[in-house]
Amino acid sequence: MSTQSNDPSGPPSRRRKVIVTRDLGPNVMPLLHTRKGLDVVLWREDRTVDRDWLLQNIAGASGVLVMFTDKIDKDLLDAAGPALRVVSTMSVGYEHADLPQIAKREIRFGYTPDVLTSAVADLSVMLALMAGRIAGEVISLVQESKWPSVSWAPFGLCGPQLSTTHLSPTRTVGFLGFGRISQATLARLIPFGITHCIYTSAPNSPPTETRDTELATQHKLTSVRRVDIDTLARESDVLFVLTPGGENTRHLVDESFLRKMKRSSVLVNTSRGTVVDSSALAKALREGWIWGAGVDVVEGEPQVTAEHPLVKEPRCVVLPHVGSGTFETRLGMATLAVNNLLAGLDIDGQMPAELDLKNYL
């Protein structure tokens, strides 16, 4: 632990101040409170921190632990002053942080990747099943008291089956982006009888044939193949959108892509809303180009109301960005964010998940 003063305007002191913008609960807060020499300044209310409170309290802080709802910009960094050594966000994304400004000041930046892989993979499987089994429509039917009057029919209230059957023995699962969450989702689908896996990767990423052969062997799949985006659209029975957001991936799933998909296919987006053109997806569902969709993210969220074209579409399940929303995962994220903060306070402290900022300089 450093013994330097963290307040350049005052006398040397052994104590350092950290700002924490949300109460992280009884399992995590003790990690901070029991750390010697630390003054923890906590926003105690159960809502997003007031910007004014943050600007005022961050002055002279050595570290700050934030949520993705809190903007880390030049003004905030100026308000903090030169003592600020580490910014730790409890999120896998960092669109809320001005990384060039942070890099320029030689502040270290921690985030929480990987710990949410399982939670998002679970939700992706759930949405794939719901989109196929017309969950939105059948739940509404029950809630609108229509169950008593449903006329049973041999093929009524049916959807395409995720699992293979002896009459329908192959399934191709597609991934737009094939990182950790995609691979965790694939693993969960193996016992459903999936036979083929196709995916796209960033154009100039290195070849992956060896890894793919290993994956096919490990999961007893007929094939694992990296394909172009047209093939991905045409061959997927279930398509998972799991790629980072940003300009490079904006509207990769557009009208042209959706028109190439199978009429019996389903689309799941649990990554970033910007990757999918919402209007095109709503049109695809309305006109039956694809069977169904499940999205946890929507472009322009959270400004998404009942009037949004995807929310109005009976064949689209829309969730309010709850991909990482399990107690176990949020506990893991909060713990990691605290450990990043504490390690980042020390000179040469080993942060468990530090973002390399040299590309932002």
Add this chain to the structure above:
Amino acid sequence: MSTQSNDPSGPPSRRRKVIVTRDLGPNVMPLLHTRKGLDVVLWREDRTVDRDWLLQNIAGASGVLVMFTDKIDKDLLDAAGPALRVVSTMSVGYEHADLPQIAKREIRFGYTPDVLTSAVADLSVMLALMAGRIAGEVISLVQESKWPSVSWAPFGLCGPQLSTTHLSPTRTVGFLGFGRISQATLARLIPFGITHCIYTSAPNSPPTETRDTELATQHKLTSVRRVDIDTLARESDVLFVLTPGGENTRHLVDESFLRKMKRSSVLVNTSRGTVVDSSALAKALREGWIWGAGVDVVEGEPQVTAEHPLVKEPRCVVLPHVGSGTFETRLGMATLAVNNLLAGLDIDGQMPAELDLKNYL
């Protein structure tokens, strides 16, 4: 094919009549229409067959293919007359058929087990995920335009995670009844990191230690154990109700059972509504004895409206009995029902799925 007359009141004839109570679609009906010597009398409307039409047309029929919506009772069998050789139902259940009456007349009875195993297992996994991830509540939140005003919180909109994590490395999945569908559901949960499986079986069923050891080895589980019902209630993180209906299993899940369950557990019922006491389950959810539930079947269905205590409960997802509701599975069921019918028309024909009626005599 028999060349005997099937109408004892008329002259010998090579032709036989079969009644089919629903159009089974372009993939299945040709199996009937191309069979020589068969007159297919089809109820063509897209609703449950009229009882009067059925009583009138079944006279002199050699076979009848029915849905589970069609009652096969003494009156119908009397109306059919002595030519009736086979009843084939497109369903796994046979609560709609008076089996003692059918057995007494030496009529053979076909049904469609097994082909729906995958479809029901898929839906069971979907409901387990939905119950944990508060799917009903978060879908409503979006549909009620509340997403823009949700205040994000570190543990907001969260539920217990199905997948294990390194902070939470064990999961016990429980099965009330451990037949084919339970085992297919278990297989689908393995990649989620399930570590323990417990189940109950009918009290006087034979011991299964060897099979359980093999299952544990096959799935790399820490344990697979047959337990008493109290242990099942106490230790399950996710409990699947997958047991036949009837008096022996009525309200096995009652208030006493639910009070023993973990507060973080979820309950899924995809078998028969009668096994679960709906009022007790609604109370358990309302008072937080368990975390959530997903049910595809409800006692008294389809008389289940928005006023039903389970439909009113935000933590309960209620589906309108769509367990077998996939095109692939219904096609498999329809094909099997036709093959049962055709084989049952022949003397000593080998029906692919015939119910042994000797216990009903």
